[in-house]
Amino acid sequence: MNILIIGGGGREHVITKYIARNPKATKIYALPGNAGISQFAECVNISAEDINGMISFAQSHAIDFAIVAPDDPLALGAVDRLEEIGIKCFGPSQKAAQIESSKVFAKDLMRKHNIPTAKYEVFTDIDAALSYVAISDCPIVIKADGLAKGKGVTVAENFQQAREAIMSCMKAKTFGKSGERIIIEECLTGPEVTVLAFTDGKTIVPMISSMDHKRAYDGNKGPNTGGMGVIAPNPYYTPQIADECMKRIFLPTIAAMNEEGHKFKGCLYFGLMLTKDGPKVIEYNCRFGDPEAEAVLPLMESDLLEVMLAVSDERLCGYGATPLSASRVPPTLGGMSSAVRQEGVKFRKGASCCVVCASSGYPGHYLTGYPIDFGDADDMAGVEIFHAGTKSEGGKILTAGGRVLAVNAVGDDAESSRALAYEAVSRISFEGMRYRSDIGAN
Numbered sequence: 001m002n003i004l005i006i007g008g009g010g011r012e013h014v015i016t017k018y019i020a021r022n023p024k025a026t027k028i029y030a031l032p033g034n035a036g037i038s039q040f041a042e043c044v045n046i047s048a049e050d051i052n053g054m055i056s057f058a059q060s061h062a063i064d065f066a067i068v069a070p071d072d073p074l075a076l077g078a079v080d081r082l083e084e085i086g087i088k089c090f091g092p093s094q095k096a097a098q099i100e101s102s103k104v105f106a107k108d109l110m111r112k113h114n115i116p117t118a119k120y121e122v123f124t125d126i127d128a129a130l131s132y133v134a135i136s137d138c139p140i141v142i143k144a145d146g147l148a149k150g151k152g153v154t155v156a157e158n159f160q161q162a163r164e165a166i167m168s169c170m171k172a173k174t175f176g177k178s179g180e181r182i183i184i185e186e187c188l189t190g191p192e193v194t195v196l197a198f199t200d201g202k203t204i205v206p207m208i209s210s211m212d213h214k215r216a217y218d219g220n221k222g223p224n225t226g227g228m229g230v231i232a233p234n235p236y237y238t239p240q241i242a243d244e245c246m247k248r249i250f251l252p253t254i255a256a257m258n259e260e261g262h263k264f265k266g267c268l269y270f271g272l273m274l275t276k277d278g279p280k281v282i283e284y285n286c287r288f289g290d291p292e293a294e295a296v297l298p299l300m301e302s303d304l305l306e307v308m309l310a311v312s313d314e315r316l317c318g319y320g321a322t323p324l325s326a327s328r329v330p331p332t333l334g335g336m337s338s339a340v341r342q343e344g345v346k347f348r349k350g351a352s353c354c355v356v357c358a359s360s361g362y363p364g365h366y367l368t369g370y371p372i373d374f375g376d377a378d379d380m381a382g383v384e385i386f387h388a389g390t391k392s393e394g395g396k397i398l399t400a401g402g403r404v405l406a407v408n409a410v411g412d413d414a415e416s417s418r419a420l421a422y423e424a425v426s427r428i429s430f431e432g433m434r435y436r437s438d439i440g441a442n
């Protein structure tokens, strides 16, 4: 089977590594890939957002299966275009990807289908938005509607900050078209949980929960980033909460997408907050989280490629469980999903801790091109080093991004995985390397 992986970060590295274990994967190409991915795949210098380039490459290389991992190509309709030329894909259609690419779409979906989320209003007019925050309580949350590389959300502590966020989106157009429409929403409090779930639009199989650490510095200080580290499972996510999420959030979301005519197939990311009024959705993403994937997939025992193929063929419920009718998702699906989880998609006991090594200055300006010294970290049992932003040059591996490496360790429990991950990180170095020292500590 010729497989095409779209993307070139840590998430694509872990996916490629695990896909490569399946003997069906006779040839893997990555667009554009990175130095780590090149161990398992032929990396081709076509950007993940170059949809025309991707299509002609796929046509001329007899691709059998494509995995579209990042948000941008999904929002640009990569899956629709690949399917048009007969290529089977893992990932949602452009319409289904709106669940991430338009926060207004996601919020309206939740309101219409009674899925718990923060109260909100939508604005396209600056004055109306400013008048609204002037009479609202702070903190209050301002969100650009469209994709903004994880930077489109401001939790404003006071009116001044809210005003600045509105002006930055709508007047200065910091996020371009993405900020022409904004959401202003109620600020929720509580622990945050990420749940990644496989879904084929008929059933849903949640993976082990995780906790991202989005702020740049220790103690959850500093600007938001793509994610500085992850622990899995999330210590706040009890089996009772998981059951509640299945009934009130996961299944209703899949049913809602079907009802809207946008069946979601792929990995659906639920960004949740556990509030005193129960779990609520902070955001959906239409793909694996990064670095959540680097922590969660190492705990998965089932074969990733087989599960992805089952998602694509809409036989996830047959993957270890009884098939069910393809029509509207029945309310009994909760029980069905547990069956799939136990018999079909298996996760090992234990925990992961993933620490991101970033370039000095990230998420602001940073320099690249520095050689990476991995020490003997690569040889440590239980440790996997995923390349987030690297390139090979003259036999050396150089830094090539803001987030450079995602160092994951699997242990019997959270504490041992954490100790192992930090031991590995201490053996790695590059000019300006920076990481949070409190991943999983709180």
Ligand code: AMP
Pocket: 118, 141, 150, 153, 155, 185, 186, 187, 188, 189, 192, 214, 224, 271, 282, 283
């Ligand atoms: P998002 O890109 O929507 O995940 O937002 C980024 C971060 O902003 C989230 O991980 C939360 O920490 C925070 N956030 C977003 N929406 C809210 C909200 N309604 N209340 C409190 N914090 C929020």
Ligand code: GLY
Pocket: 150, 212, 226, 227, 285, 288, 289, 290, 291, 292
């Ligand atoms: N780590 C957060 C995200 O992938 O959106």
